Amino acid sequence: MPELPELEAHAERLDRQFAGAVLDQxxxxxxxxxxxxxxxxxxxxxxxxxxxxxxxxxxxxxxDAVTLVIHLMQGGRLLVDTKQSAKPRNGQARLTxxxxxxxxxxxxxxxxxxxxRRAGVWCVSGDPLEQVPLERLGPDALxxxxxxxxxxxxxxxxxxxxxxxxxxRIAGLGRLLANEVCHRARVSPFAMTAAMGHEGVxxxxxxxxxxxxxxxxxxxxxxxxxxxxxxxxxxxxxxGHACPDCGDTIRSVSYSSYTVAYCPTCQTDGRVLADNTTSxxxx
Numbered sequence: 519m520p521e522l523p524e525l526e527a528h529a530e531r532l533d534r535q536f537a538g539a540v541l542d543q544x545x546x547x548x549x550x551x552x553x554x555x556x557x558x559x560x561x562x563x564x565x566x567x568x569x570x571x572x573x574x575x576x577x578x579x580x581x582d583a584v585t586l587v588i589h590l591m592q593g594g595r596l597l598v599d600t601k602q603s604a605k606p607r608n609g610q611a612r613l614t615x616x617x618x619x620x621x622x623x624x625x626x627x628x629x630x631x632x633x634x635r636r637a638g639v640w641c642v643s644g645d646p647l648e649q650v651p652l653e654r655l656g657p658d659a660l661x662x663x664x665x666x667x668x669x670x671x672x673x674x675x676x677x678x679x680x681x682x683x684x685x686x687r688i689a690g691l692g693r694l695l696a697n698e699v700c701h702r703a704r705v706s707p708f709a710m711t712a713a714m715g716h717e718g719v720x721x722x723x724x725x726x727x728x729x730x731x732x733x734x735x736x737x738x739x740x741x742x743x744x745x746x747x748x749x750x751x752x753x754x755x756x757x758g759h760a761c762p763d764c765g766d767t768i769r770s771v772s773y774s775s776y777t778v779a780y781c782p783t784c785q786t787d788g789r790v791l792a793d794n795t796t797s798x799x800x801x
Contacts, residue, residue, distance in 0.1 A: 519592045522659055522690030522730055524744060525572045527737035528596070532577075532626070533570040535598065539615040539623045540566050541581060551610040551628065553638040553651075557584050561641075567615075574655045574689030578646060579613070579626075586613075587640040587652060588628065594637030595743060599627035610637055659690040659726050668719045671711035678714070678722065679707035679778055691726070694746065695733070697754040697779045699725045706786045707771075707778045753779040769793075 520528075544559035546552055552559070562581035571578045577596060579586040588596060599612065606612075608629040615623035630637040642649045657666065667688075674687060681687050682696040691699070700707045702725035705718060714722065736750055737743070747755070752762060757770040757779050766783035771793050782788050 519692050521692040521695050523733035523737045528743045529570045529572040536567050538566050542614040542616045545612045547609040550635050553640045557641050557643050559641045585642050585646040591636040593631035595629050597627045599625040655689040656687045659688050664720050664723050675712035677708045681711050693776045694754045698729045701753045707780050
């Protein structure tokens with residue numbers, strides 16, 4: 519699933535290309551794509567797109583009357599659509615724009631690969647940050663302070679890997695960055711947040727910034743959003759390979775829908791965690 523760096527860079531690209539373009543119409547290509555009934559997305563028809571921004575893992579396409587809050591989920595993309603095919607592959611919704619200065623403006627096409635059909639659009643009026651689905655999000659990953667992180671660690675005692683993926687605690691990180699942050703901070707993915715201490719909190723905060731900043735720098739060199747396999751990683755997706763920092767073999771604990779990747783030498787004092795969900799995990 520795209521995370522903060524991919525979505526931030528993509529929002530920047532789309533904002534540069536489409537800000538000021540006047541919406542012609544919003545066309546839902548599948549009935550499941552709209553997650554709200556009011557306001558209607560076409561309340562924005564005939565008005566200019568003010569900006570494309572990001573909050574957590576959501577894209578915000580802002581018009582004066584309506585903000586389209588878009589979640590791409592695992593297989594979604596918001597693509598520049600020059601062909602505007604009548605039946606686009608994996609198409610979920612399309613935004614078309616009126617010509618600008620006598621020149622045609624491409625459309626924006628929301629697609630979703632796979633069969634889950636979980637990508638969607640929420641249409642909201644007023645401040646979108648105070649409404650569903652954004653009101654439940656925790657602070658953005660790059661905005662959280664060490665003090666706030668320490669307080670929340672103590673209040674919500676949970677495994678650090680799960681904490682980093684919980685959008686209600688901290689917004690914008692996912693499986694890849696959770697693996698990378700834990701490795702960068704030199705903490706076990708199953709360390710408990712309440713036991714992190716001041717030094718551990720600061721290491722995690724710095725690791726979040728470093729991992730996000732490095733990934734964002736790479737994404738900003740691209741013309742479109744990367745796929746998961748393209749994203750730079752030290753441990754994520756590299757199980758069985760040598761850790762570039764110490765040379766130990768990168769290990770994993772696998773679940774039905776994701777894998778926790780880690781380096782024993784860098785993160786667990788050399789101990790290998792049992793790869794099943796009923797184990798007594800290292801803390």
